[in-house]
Amino acid sequence: xSTSNKPVKNSTRPGRTLVVLALILLSxxxxxxxxxxxxxxxxxxxxxxxxxxxxxxxxxxxxxxxxAEAIDQAVSIIRQRVNSLGVAESEVAxxxxxxxxxxxxxxxxxxxxRVVELVGxxxxxxxxxxxxxxxxxxxxxxxxxxxxxxxxxxxxxNAQFAALDCTKPENLQGTGTDNxxxxxxxxxxxxxxxxILEKAEVLGRQVSKATAGIDQQGGxxxxxxxxxxxxxxxxxxxxxxxxxxxxxxxxxxxxVLDGLVVSAPRINEPIPSGNAQITGSFTQLEAKDxxxxxxxxxxxxxxxxxxxxxxxxTLGAEQLDAGLLAGLLGFLLIFxxxxxxxxxxxxxxxxxLLVAGALVYMSFLLLGKWIGFTLTLxxxxxxxxxxxxxxxxxxxxxxxxxxxxxxxRSLRSAVETGWTKARRTIVVADFVSIIxxxxxxxxxxxxxxxxxxxxxxxxxxxxxxxxxxxxxLTVLLARMKFFNSGHSLxxxxxxxxxNVSHVEKEA
Numbered sequence: 001x002s003t004s005n006k007p008v009k010n011s012t013r014p015g016r017t018l019v020v021l022a023l024i025l026l027s028x029x030x031x032x033x034x035x036x037x038x039x040x041x042x043x044x045x046x047x048x049x050x051x052x053x054x055x056x057x058x059x060x061x062x063x064x065x066x067x068a069e070a071i072d073q074a075v076s077i078i079r080q081r082v083n084s085l086g087v088a089e090s091e092v093a094x095x096x097x098x099x100x101x102x103x104x105x106x107x108x109x110x111x112x113x114r115v116v117e118l119v120g121x122x123x124x125x126x127x128x129x130x131x132x133x134x135x136x137x138x139x140x141x142x143x144x145x146x147x148x149x150x151x152x153x154x155x156x157x158n159a160q161f162a163a164l165d166c167t168k169p170e171n172l173q174g175t176g177t178d179n180x181x182x183x184x185x186x187x188x189x190x191x192x193x194x195x196i197l198e199k200a201e202v203l204g205r206q207v208s209k210a211t212a213g214i215d216q217q218g219g220x221x222x223x224x225x226x227x228x229x230x231x232x233x234x235x236x237x238x239x240x241x242x243x244x245x246x247x248x249x250x251x252x253x254x255x256v257l258d259g260l261v262v263s264a265p266r267i268n269e270p271i272p273s274g275n276a277q278i279t280g281s282f283t284q285l286e287a288k289d290x291x292x293x294x295x296x297x298x299x300x301x302x303x304x305x306x307x308x309x310x311x312x313x314t315l316g317a318e319q320l321d322a323g324l325l326a327g328l329l330g331f332l333l334i335f336x337x338x339x340x341x342x343x344x345x346x347x348x349x350x351x352x353l354l355v356a357g358a359l360v361y362m363s364f365l366l367l368g369k370w371i372g373f374t375l376t377l378x379x380x381x382x383x384x385x386x387x388x389x390x391x392x393x394x395x396x397x398x399x400x401x402x403x404x405x406x407x408x409r410s411l412r413s414a415v416e417t418g419w420t421k422a423r424r425t426i427v428v429a430d431f432v433s434i435i436x437x438x439x440x441x442x443x444x445x446x447x448x449x450x451x452x453x454x455x456x457x458x459x460x461x462x463x464x465x466x467x468x469x470x471x472x473l474t475v476l477l478a479r480m481k482f483f484n485s486g487h488s489l490x491x492x493x494x495x496x497x498x499n500v501s502h503v504e505k506e507a
Contacts, residue, residue, distance in 0.1 A: 014471075014472030014473070014475040014476050015472070015476070017467075017468055017471075017472040018468075018469065018472050018473065018476075020468065021355075021464075021468040021469050024464075024468075025355075025358065025359070025362075028359070028362040028363075028366070029362065031362075031366055032362055032365050032366060035366065035369045035370070036369070037365040037366055037368060037369035038365075039365070040361075040364045040365060040368055040375050041108075041368035041372070041373065041374045041375065042108070042320075042374060042375055042376075043108050043374040043375060043376035043377075043379070043450065044090070044091065044106055044107070044108035044374075044376070045376050045377055046320050046375070046376060046377060047108060048108070048310065049106060049107050049108040049310075050106070050107050050308060050309070050310060051104065051105065051106040051107075051308070051309050051310075052104075052105050052305055052306060052308045052309070053102050053103070053104055053105075053305075053306035054074075054078075054102060054103040054104075054105065054303040054304070054305060054306070055102055055303060055304045055305075055306055056070075056071070056101065056102075056301045056302070056303055056304075057301070057302040057303060057304050066101065066301060068101070070300040070301050071094045071101045071103065071301070072094065073299075073300050074103060074299045074300055074301055074303075075092055075093065075094050075103055077296050077299055078092050078103065078105065078299070079092045080295075080296045081292060081293050081296060082105070082107070090105070090106065090107050090108065091104070091105070091106040092104075092105050092106075102306075103303070108374055124204060124257070124258055124259070124299075125203065125204030125207065125255070125256070125257055125294060126180060126200035126202070126203060126204070126255075126256040126257075127200065127201060127202035127203075127235075127236065127239065127253055127254070127255060127256070127276075128184075128197035128198050128199065128200050128201065128253070128254050128256055129197065129198040129201070129239060129242075129243055129250065129252070129253055129254070130195055130196075130197060130198075130249045130250060130252040130253065130254050130264050131153055131183065131195075131196040131197060131198055131249075131250060132153065132161065132195065132196040132249065133193055133194070133195050133196075133249045133252075133264070134161075134193070134194055135192070135193060135194070136164075136165070136166030136167055136187055136188070136191045136192050136193050136194050137165060137166070137167060138162065138163050138164065138165045139162045153183065153196055157183060157185065157196065158196075160185055161185045161194065161196050164185055164187065164194050166187035166188070166191040166192070166193070166194050167191050171187050171191075172187060172189065172191050172260065180199065180200040180203060181199055181200075182199055183196060183197060183198055183199055184196075184197050184259075185197070186254070186256060186259055186260060186261050187260060187261065188260065188261040188262075188263075188264070189257075189260045189261065189262060189280070193261075195254055195261055195264065197254050197256065197261075200256075201235055201238070201239045202228070202232055202235045202236050202239060203232075204294065206228050206229055206231050206232025206235065207226050207227070207228060207229070207232060207294060208227050208228060208229040208232075209226070209227040209295075210224055210225070210226055210227075210290075210291040210292075210294040210295050211224070211225050211291050212224055212225075212282075212284070212287035212288040212290070212291040213225050213287075214284070214287075221279065221281070221282070222282040222283060222284050222286070222287035223277045223278060223279045223282065223287060224277065224278040224282070224287055224290050224291045224294070225275065225276075225277050225291075226275065226276045226277070226278065226294070227274060227275055228274040228275070228276070229274075230274075232274065233272070233273075233274030236271060236274065236276060237270060237271060237272040237274075239253060240253065240267045240269075240270045240271040240272075241270040241272075243267050244267050244268065244269055244270060248266070249264075251266055251267055252264045252265065252266050252267065253265065253267055255276075255278050257290075262278055262280045263278060263279050263280040265279070278290070320377065320380075323377050323380040323381065323384070324380070326384055327380065327383065327384045327387065330384055330387045330388070331353060331357075331387060334349070334350075334353065334387065334391050335350050335353075338350055338394070342398055344477075344482070344483065345398060345474075345477070345483070348394070348470060348473055348474055348477065349391065349394040349398075349470070351469075351473070352390070352394065352465050352466070352469055352470045352473075353387070353390060353391075355465050355469050356390055356458070356461050356462060356465045359461045359464065359465065360383060360386075360457065360458050360461050363457060363461070373453070374450075375450070375454070376450040378448065378450045378451040379450040379451060379453065379454040380454070381451055382437075382450070382451040382452065382453070382454035382455035382458065383454045383455075383458050385455055386433075386454070386455055386458030386459055386461075386462065387458075389429070389430065389433055389458075389459055389462055390458075390462040390465070390466075392429065393426045393429075393430070393462055393466045393470070394466075394470060396422045396425050396426055396429075397418060397419065397422040397423075397426070397466070397470065397471070397474070399422075400417075400418035400419070400421050400422040401414045401415055401418035401474075402414075402418075403418070404417050404418045410484075411478045411483060411484050412478045412479065412484065414478075415474055415475055415478045416475070419471055419474075423467075423471075426463075426466055427463070430459050430460075430462055430463050433455065433456075433459045434456050434459050434460065436452075436455075437452045437453070437455040437456030437459065438452070438456060440452035440455075441453055441456065
């Protein structure tokens, strides 16, 4: 029994749909040229990168602080810092045991050295009142004790301050272990000045938000803007209120990061709003990096950096070539299968794969530029798997068209009724893949996340191509005499459909 050959009402406009997809492609091409994304960023396993070992700094009596929990917390914070800088596919892991535990950081690409320098910072932020200040060179006589609060500055501290030489590189490395509950001496980060500072009254853990900004009215100087939580807001208001009426330099509040003074601004009036700015002749990169490390709090331990090494690719060019060859062979097999089995109609699947490939490639370029996406061998595997998913979509649709023609419909009717029945299967199958990719990305680590990301991305591209290119192109081809008349090379002839009679034409 055959179904009625009544034409199916078609409200779609295939030409308009193809134009929309063409505009999307042109927009992506324009974005690639405007952003300067000229090449895909490769991951650590394909192009190598930079690696460094962080060794916990153990002061006398601090052996008990280097616990497994402290190391794991440091790994978590460092990983967040790396991710916030847009560096994908990085590796942050702990190795060793006891006090010999170390943290190994591996960053892909040539920019890894800057990232490694940054993520190892303790990021211990303190706000301290300035008690005394002097040039960064040693002085013959200690600071006049009558010029500073006698209770805060002991003779021993005063003598250390006089002897401190901030021109020595070892005194500009910062410690990250200064005692928040007692006065300290510290250099500024340029070595041009040194300070005696009161105990810390506002701590980095009281910062709830940190962002980089630029003062366009002040010579385009970059700064870091801080927002304190409730506890920090009160503490900052108290210290700024107390020092406002004091003589210089005691009316200054030093901002100390890892034991070095970043800036020491004079406080002219109380600041009860809970907002502060860190200035210090920052470049744009320095300001953004500092804001990123402050977002996630201080490391629980101070670390010494070991030798920074360049890492050669662990898989190398041969494995990359093998992965790309596998993808090319997969495409060629689908190309041959489509032409041999679907003949002229197979050109739809081949051109659809080319469009999907162009969309995926441009997505890789732009995501690498915008969010630091890097392509690994696992990611290439995810893209290869997606080729099969895309081919499945074409086969489901074309086989539905065949079923409709076998039931007596004309080709133009079969294209529409077949699509109505096939699209549900295509959408459900693709969403199963997308859900799997999302779960893998959330719960997996390392290279598996790269596989999940590219699998999810390419599956979304498959949906866009099937709806925006494959279906409307098939509708247009069905209106052509070559296909609608059932030519033997069209792939929609009576013989190819298994029908005894010729394919019927629409009235």
